[in-house]
Amino acid sequence: MYIVPSSTAYNVSRRLANILSCSVSGVIRKRFPDNEMYLRIEEDLKDEDVILIGNTRSDSDIIEYLLLLNAIREEGPKSLTAVIPYFGYARQHMRYNNGEPISSKVFAQAVSQYADMIISVELHDNQTINYASVPFINLKIIDPIYEYFKSKKIDYVISPDDGGYDRAKIIASKLKVPAYYIDKKRIDATTVKMEPPDLDYSDKNILLLDDMISTGGTIIKATQMMRDRRAAKIYACAIHGVFAMESNIKIEKYVNELTVTDTIETKYSNITVSDTIARAL
Ligand code: R5P
Secondary structure, eight states: OEEEEOTTOHHHHHHHHHHHTOEEOOEEEEEOTTSOEEEEEOSOOTTOEEEEEOOOOSHHHHHHHHHHHHHHHHTOOSEEEEEESSOTTTTOOSOSSTTOOOHHHHHHHHHHTTOSEEEEESOSOTHHHHHOSSOEEEEOOOHHHHHHHTTSOOSEEEESSGGGHHHHHHHHHHHTSOEEEOEEEEOSSSOEEEEOOOOOOTTOOEEEEEEEESSSHHHHHHHHHHHHTTOOOEEEEEEEEOOGGGHHHHHHHHOSEEEEETTSOOTTEEEOOHHHHHHHO
């Protein structure tokens, strides 16, 4: 068995290889003179079980991932599993207006042409699964989040929107504290209207738990509302730290602690998804 890492997933690839006791293949990466991407996998993958790990956050990540899928398939592996810890473009999983593409469908269909199975982590919307023509597992990250927060004194777990309430309830029940959600309405890409639950926040430590942090608008607004209500510590946690426009720098000024998983590798990736992925393989 070999793991082939895209350039977005070196750490999670190494962690997974340790758990599975397999090798991480080298990949030669260069640019052609016109800046097109050149890739070459260094191992012979014929008749091997191969796992390609990489996320698809940027357009360049997507090109790299598709080129590696093809490179592996051309080698004639025994099996090819596409692990995509952060499945980018999943927010455009439907047509909101005429003339728009269904972006997550494009990528799910493209990966299906090469992979025998797709594994991703906390997709933004389950609809993306239906666009794949091969088995598609969407992993939930529960125990690693619980393990990380169990030693901290948390009074409430709060989801910044009702869509994340189930996740908040599961973690809260493991931490043996109540879960709530903020009534959130998105006005546009950067503006949200939020109504916090009516609670006693005074001197309470709050775990704000979301699926992703992008611009940081949601987490910052939620934190401000809790601070106005005299909350003590705010722990902000998300599965995917997208941190668009370096929003992490701003978020750090508001929260007591910022933690994300390593689906996207950042300096806040204190929680690894590698054990959860290993169990699914
Ligand atoms: C929304 O549906 C998601 O759960 C996140 O709350 C959202 O994507 C966070 O985005 P931002 O950091 O830009 O507010």
